Amino acid sequence: MTTLASAITTPDPAALEEWLDETPDRGDRERQLRELATPDRTRLVAALQPQLADRLLAVIEPRTAANLLTSASPATAAGLLAALDSDIAADILRELPESTAVALIGALPPARALVLNGLLSWPPDSAAAHMVPEALVISKDQDVDSALRQLREQTAAAPVDSLAAAYVYVVDDDRRLLGVVSLQHLVLAAPGTPVTDLTETDIITVTADTDEEVAARTLTDNRLAALPVIDENSTLLGVITADVAADIVEDETTEDAERQGGSEPLDVPYLDASPVRLWRKRVIWLLVLFIAEAYTGTVLRYFEDELDAVVSLAFFIPLLVGTGGNTGTQITTTLVRAASTGEVGLRDLRKVLPKELSAAVMISATMAAVGLVRAWTLGVGWPVMITVSISLAAIVLWSALVASILPLLLTKTRIDPAVVSAPMIATIVDGTGLLIYFMIAKAIIPELGQ
Template identity: 40%
Template sequence: MTDMTAALTESQLKSVEQALEELDLAALTAALRPLSAVQIVALLGRSDRRQRAVLYRVLPKDQALEVFERLDPSLQSDLVGGLQDDTVAALFADLDPDDRVELLDELPATVAARLLRGLPARERDLTAGMLGYPHAAIGRRMSPEFVSVRATMTAAQALSRVSERLGDAETIYTLPVVEDERVLVGVVSLRRLLAAAPETAVGDVMSEPHWARATESAEAAARRCADLKVLALPVVDNETRLVGILTVDDALRILESAESEDQARIAGTEPLRRPYLTASVVSLVRSRVVWLLVLAIGATLTVQVLEVFESTLAEVVTLALFVPLLIGTGGNTGNQAATTVTRALALGDVGPRDLGKVLLRELRVGLALGLLLGALAYTVTSLIYQPAIGAVIGLTLVSLCTMAAAVGGAMPLIARAVRVDPAVFSNPFISTFVDATGLLIYFLIAKAVLGI
């Protein structure tokens, strides 16, 4: 959204805002006329619900549908509430089935049911079939509108079929090849069909298919589509019968949404699922307050550790000066490891089965970091205070970095193994855990080295 807003000049923004403020529809229409659909989406993302409805109503009909399809489902839902029923019904019917399902998930049940009843029978059946899949499954995000060809067809027959279905197909550049009962046996690109002799059998030019099962995670299927660098990925049922297709643009949207969700949870918040400027203050507070309460309760562990070692701090007051440095370094080390492994999990580079390998690698990385930081801390602290204090700080950093890196690397894998979002166990929880255990390590080393 930031990039899209950046494409708007200050004068364009000012013209639109002034027309909205004065409710001058003629001036608003003139201000919107030179803008692209992407720029208008950016404007809608900056506007409140009333302004959004006004902006949308002055758009030309052909541009209105393109803009609506580009909006986040949450904004589509808001817009539906501000439009007349006949306008909403027409928009809803013109949407692709996968976009329609996303919007239905955002709408109140009564509104969703009314819109479904108003659809033509074919569109209603396509949409209802997708709604039958689990919420996070790729079957709910695929397109059921595709062109398939048979292996026994000639290239000329296949191209003729593509030509007949141009109007209602999601994509024609990658074509699934099926046998009886829609069983997937291959894929063929439009380029290959055009290059082949007219009498060539499709089976002779098709490739081995990569596919996704309709019930598997949408994120996993989208990741596979992106990794394979294919324009479309067939989606099949449990009997390998073709039920839909995932296009690369839909795959990228799924991955962008998953990335935003992971980043929010890594930072200790819940994802907003809508542009920032359209989110209410209440929703912003709600997305953050639960995590802050959980982490505040977790932080009492740190307080309890300090209370246990209160007498140690009283004997060597200098030790208190290094508490922020040590818990900050430990938390940052753990967070770096967790972020790296969480990203590797998302990319499919590692999985729960690699826990041992990741743990060993992060132990070595943590030890190396600890030795570097510990040696530096020992030198500086010994010069300013005394060698004994320097030894405590140096040894603590070695132990703390090793422990924090191991915990940070292992927690996302353990979370995935128990079917919990790895991002939930990333930075906030790891920081809290490392703070408490780091202080425990610090004071135990201090007692042993200083004899207190």
């Protein structure tokens, strides 16, 4: 097995190519790149031929690629960037300090610099920021042979992205999008077939300012290799390709996961995040949750006399609030995921609520039964046993109600439903669960009667 460190000890670029083929896993590549000593990084960048640049820099994290480029001279770095598809090149440039990015773009051929500056001028979360402007484009009134001749001329200088090339776009003289034909159909049609016979005129498109995630989901929802990006006049600006859509979905999934864990998104790959960044992104939510959780202390102090009278009530506090939090977490996690794939939204509440409450009734019956057994094993006497059992049932139902409604409500706001995290649900249920517990205790336990 070739390692990266050994591959770059020889000046032969074939060794590097072999390493790439033998290391198809992105995590492994990243790991070996990170572990490279500085002189080795410099040697690697020097050994990168443009065609290898495309194979290496396009399939690692943009941040790692940006770091590598900073080890090269501006001229070399510009040469490597020029070999990449423009959407990938733009992603890498976004990770560089602005002055470095400007210098690199300045060292590129003018046409290329124009394209990259165009991409970088779009908001980073818009569809247009992620497109390749180059696509296979033909005019409509011709037959298959002349269309292929037109494509050959167009791509003589540089072929387009291989996913973008799955489709050939039919445009008018102002590059307005009229239709699409798959390259396969065009190539395999009988010579002389008019292009119009093969063209599909119902096209799914997005506009330049469409949110990147909506664009990515539109592409994957429709099993496309590439999705055209148009402006308000239907002019074809470029296409988003399936690989970039997968990157966008992956990044959004990571952000959702981080929010679900009760943290702000890190915004960088985990291994690149410094301890200070981890602290900053996490401590905000910890403090918010701490303050929200603090009222559990107020609730408990309010019931101080009851606790003093029946100290065994305290034994069950973590168990009750824990079970409430767990029940709620199960529900929110499922609903947040279903909301992020577009499966459910607020309009589905009529279906979600009866389903969740039916399940919660079964769960609360189960937990009431095991709660009774657990209280019995602690030998706390019948009144506390019954209090614990009924409280468990009530807390499970209450938690299910909150957890079913909250994420769906947020789908109608600008707040990501993923902020309804396990810690947040646990925090909401903790204090209210204690209230429920002590109110039930006061109603049932004779010593606590008025």
